[in-house]
Amino acid sequence: MSAGSVVILGAGVIGAWSAYFLNRAGWQVTILDQGGFGKGCSHGNCGYVSPSHVLPIPGPKAVRTAIKALLQPNGPFKIRFRLDPALWGWMFRFLRRCTYGDMIRAGHALHPLLQSSRALYEQVIREEKLDCEWQARGLVLVFRTRHGMGEYATTNKLLSEEYGVPAKRLDGEELTAFEPALKPGLGGGWFYEIDAHLRPDRFMAEMRRVLSERGVTILEGQTFREFRRAGHRAETAVTDREELRADAFVVATGAWTPRFEKQLGCSISIEPGKGYSITMGKPARCPRVPLIFEEHRVAVTPLDSAYRLGSTMEFAGYDSTLRRDRLELLKAGAAIYLHEPVGKPVLEEWFGWRPMTPDGVPIIGPSPLLGNVIIAAGHNMIGLATGSGTGKLVAEMLSGEPLHLDPSPYGPARFASL
Numbered sequence: 001m002s003a004g005s006v007v008i009l010g011a012g013v014i015g016a017w018s019a020y021f022l023n024r025a026g027w028q029v030t031i032l033d034q035g036g037f038g039k040g041c042s043h044g045n046c047g048y049v050s051p052s053h054v055l056p057i058p059g060p061k062a063v064r065t066a067i068k069a070l071l072q073p074n075g076p077f078k079i080r081f082r083l084d085p086a087l088w089g090w091m092f093r094f095l096r097r098c099t100y101g102d103m104i105r106a107g108h109a110l111h112p113l114l115q116s117s118r119a120l121y122e123q124v125i126r127e128e129k130l131d132c133e134w135q136a137r138g139l140v141l142v143f144r145t146r147h148g149m150g151e152y153a154t155t156n157k158l159l160s161e162e163y164g165v166p167a168k169r170l171d172g173e174e175l176t177a178f179e180p181a182l183k184p185g186l187g188g189g190w191f192y193e194i195d196a197h198l199r200p201d202r203f204m205a206e207m208r209r210v211l212s213e214r215g216v217t218i219l220e221g222q223t224f225r226e227f228r229r230a231g232h233r234a235e236t237a238v239t240d241r242e243e244l245r246a247d248a249f250v251v252a253t254g255a256w257t258p259r260f261e262k263q264l265g266c267s268i269s270i271e272p273g274k275g276y277s278i279t280m281g282k283p284a285r286c287p288r289v290p291l292i293f294e295e296h297r298v299a300v301t302p303l304d305s306a307y308r309l310g311s312t313m314e315f316a317g318y319d320s321t322l323r324r325d326r327l328e329l330l331k332a333g334a335a336i337y338l339h340e341p342v343g344k345p346v347l348e349e350w351f352g353w354r355p356m357t358p359d360g361v362p363i364i365g366p367s368p369l370l371g372n373v374i375i376a377a378g379h380n381m382i383g384l385a386t387g388s389g390t391g392k393l394v395a396e397m398l399s400g401e402p403l404h405l406d407p408s409p410y411g412p413a414r415f416a417s418l
């Protein structure tokens with residue numbers, strides 16, 4: 001299709017990157033959001049642009065880890081069971097994909113998207129002079145126990161040999177010498193030099209600035225309801241305020257996307273996976289690099305302007321309560337590892353709904369029903385880290401350009417059956 005007009009539904013990181021690359025390809029772009037630009041899950045996440053996150057959650061160890069976590073009264077992983085066929089269908093699909101083979105295949109789907117995105121962040125941040133606290137300092141997976149450290153050696157071998165993503169092993173004092181903010185006596189850590197991070201809310205504000213300067217129309221506080229169709233094409237996007245006519249559309253509505261599955265003509269198996277973060281002033285002994293405490297599922301992001309603890313995963317539907325016990329869990333987990341786990345003052349307490357697919361792979365491709373509508377959703381725990389590659393792929397698909405990645409693993413029709 002030659003560049004015409006396009007309306008992007010959803011202004012999270014996926015919508016924003018799609019808008020950027022479509023604009024660069026010559027499209028006349030409008031992006032709209034029911035709330036504010038970048039105020040969904042893309043606002044308060046941990047900010048990792050981490051090609052090391054190749055392996056999806058579904059895998060041979062996922063069920064054991066989940067059961068263990070579910071048995072903890074206030075564990076980092078929670079499911080609030082309810083009589084909802086969408087949740088049960090999602091769980092059934094998830095369990096079916098917890099095999100070694102499926103995990104490896106999903107890794108091969110994610111790896112090129114992560115690699116391409118990492119390079120595009122570096123390039124676009126430099127070219128557009130995005131002031132977003134970008135730091136290419138790597139990331140350390142920290143283990144409290146020697147057992148956990150030893151077990152991860154198998155995963156490291158797999159990541160090195162299968163995907164070419166090796167980590168440097170840091171045992172005992174090597175770890176505290178590398179990161180003095182950590183307490184002595186921990187099991188060790190694995191350092192991924194390739195990873196980077198940024199401040200997500202600053203990044204989204206900068207994307208907004210660049211898109212405005214490039215002539216993209218940004219509409220906020222406007223909710224998409226449905227498409228008006230002519231045959232196998234969408235003609236307009238009907239919102240609560242107006243009808244927006246365009247040659248093409250992109251559905252980038254994150255965890256909300258299943259609401260449109262009838263419109264899109266395929267099953268959108270996405271569940272909201274609720275996670276939390278607390279942003280604080282920097283403690284005096286602030287970590288130098290981002291840290292993930294694997295055994296307690298807490299992620300630490302040292303930013304230029306602040307310090308963030310994040311994580312936890314709760315399948316509780318579209319529940320919008322900010323639960324204090326979940327925030328406390330982050331602080332308690334961090335206290336096991338860090339000399340100074342919290343900073344002052346508390347700047348923001350936040351939750352977001354991750355768009356979780358049962359196979360851990362995003363959905364990127366044309367709607368089976370409407371040929372001029374691209375779906376770009378379901379980016380799980382790595383939507384920031386895979387956002388730029390996704391946006392570029394969306395622009396290539398709509399423009400009819402050669403695709404820089406094989407799109408077949410991301411096909412929207414793959415959840416047609418359980």
Ligand SMILES: Cc1cc2nc3c(=O)[nH]c(=O)nc-3n(C[C@H](O)[C@H](O)[C@H](O)COP(=O)(O)OP(=O)(O)OC[C@H]3O[C@@H](n4cnc5c(N)ncnc54)[C@H](O)[C@@H]3O)c2cc1C
Nearest residue numbers: 010012034040041042045046048224254275382383384385
């Ligand atoms: C605690 C936590 C930490 C995380 N850390 C990281 C990390 O370090 N690195 C990483 O890569 N990922 C991380 N993630 C995951 C990442 O945040 C998500 O994958 C990503 O933000 C998803 O982007 P999105 O654009 O698809 O969704 P969103 O950012 O949620 O955007 C979707 C937008 O669509 C809008 N919308 C929905 N319905 C409608 C409608 N009907 N009309 C108009 N607008 C609509 C919403 O308002 C929203 O703004 C983390 C998530 C959490 C919760």
